[in-house]
Amino acid sequence: MDGYHINVLFTRTEKQEEYLNLIKAALPKERGRVFMPMREHYRRDRKSIELKPLFPGYIFLETDMDRTEVHNMLKPIKNRLMTFMKELGFDKDDDNEDERLSDLTHDEEQFFSLILDDEGIERMSYGYRETGTYEIKVLEGPLQNFADCIEKCDKHERVAWLKLRFREYEIMAGLTLKPKRIYFPDDEDAPILLSDGTEVDLKELKKRMMGA
Numbered sequence: 508m509d510g511y512h513i514n515v516l517f518t519r520t521e522k523q524e525e526y527l528n529l530i531k532a533a534l535p536k537e538r539g540r541v542f543m544p545m546r547e548h549y550r551r552d553r554k555s556i557e558l559k560p561l562f563p564g565y566i567f568l569e570t571d572m573d574r575t576e577v578h579n580m581l582k583p584i585k586n587r588l589m590t591f592m593k594e595l596g597f598d599k600d601d602d603n604e605d606e607r608l609s610d611l612t613h614d615e616e617q618f619f620s621l622i623l624d625d626e627g628i629e630r631m632s633y634g635y636r637e638t639g640t641y642e643i644k645v646l647e648g649p650l651q652n653f654a655d656c657i658e659k660c661d662k663h664e665r666v667a668w669l670k671l672r673f674r675e676y677e678i679m680a681g682l683t684l685k686p687k688r689i690y691f692p693d694d695e696d697a698p699i700l701l702s703d704g705t706e707v708d709l710k711e712l713k714k715r716m717m718g719a
Contacts, residue, residue, distance in 0.1 A: 509570045511539055511569050511570060511571050512569070512571075512610055512611070512616070513562060513566040513567050513568065513569045513610065513611045513619070514564075514567070514569075514570065514571070514574070514577055514618060515565060515567060515568075515609050515611060516530075516565070516566040516568060517564055517565055517566075518565075519564065520560075520563045520564045521567065523543060523563070523564060523565075524543070524558065524567060527541060527542070527566055528585050528598040530566065530568065530581070530584075530668075531687075533580055533581060533583065533584060534568070534570070534580065535716055538569065538570050538571060538572055539569045539570030539571060539572070540568075540569050540570075541566060541567070541568045541569070541670075542561055542562040542566070542567055542569075542626070542627035543561075543566055543567070543617070543627065544560070544562055544567060544602045544623060544627050544628075544629065545558045545559065545560060545561055545627060545629065545670070546558070546559060546560075546561045546626045546628070546629040546679065546680065546681060547628065547629065547630050547681040548666075548681060549631070549664065549665035549666070549683070550682060551663065551664065555681065556631060556681070558614070558628065559718055561629055561678075561679070562673060562674070562676050565674070567619075567627065615673065616690055618671070620697070621649060621652050621653075622649045622652075622653070622678075622680070624649075629649060629680055629681070630648055630649060630681070631648055631652035631665070631681035631682070631683055632645050632647060632648025632649060632651065632659060632680060632682045632683070633645070633646060633647040633648055633680060633682075633684075633685065634647070634648075634650070634682065634683075634684060634685075635648050635684055635685055635686065635687040635689075635690060637685055637687070638668070638687060638689075638696060638697065638698060638708060639708070639711070643657055643660065643667075643682075643684070645682070646690060648681075648682075649680065650667065650680050650682060653669060653671075653680075656669045656670050656671055657669060657670075659669045660682055660684070662669075662684050665681055665682060665683045665684075666679055666680070666681060666682060667679070667680050667681075667682040668682075686706050688706070696710065
């Protein structure tokens with residue numbers, strides 16, 4: 508949103524949702540939104556996609572308010588949860604700003620505008636591994652913009668780690684890799700998919716058979 512910027516609030520992980528609800532109640536709707544960045548996470552045990560915090564302990568406050576306005580908006584919460592307010596820099600005798608309330612850099616803002624949707628969720632991406640290489644092609648999802656930043660991935664857990672960091676966290680993203688043949692059924696170079704899900708590189712198989 509034009510004119511809006513994101514404040515980053517660091518909290519205790521176990522109180523994150525409670526803090527989020529308190530800030531939501533205090534924030535006028537026309538002045539922005541508050542959210543926990545989440546990511547779609549594949550649960551192998553349940554064979555389903557669920558949501559989990561992208562950065563445990565962090566809350567994003569997207570608003571057109573300056574830092575003084577943000578502090579003033581949160582002051583009424585002071586009597587309801589003093590411990591929380593101390594973490595945001597509201598000591599009983601000291602209303603000075605605290606390093607726990609900080610803006611995103613310009614690069615971070617651009618990154619999160621691409622990786623998160625309007626609900627603050629990093630959705631699952633989908634793609635395939637190029638035949639005979641480790642190169643990953645992303646055809647759907649937020650990682651389309653950052654395929655060249657993938658450092659490693661776990662095909663079974665459906666997660667990728669990027670060569671990027673936010674504060675002390677590695678940036679993780681959901682990534683489902685499917686056989687290339689599913690996306691390109693007429694591609695002669697794509698591996699053939701057997702009924703049990705096994706991929707067969709037909710050209711490589713022919714080479715080995717002819718060599719034998």
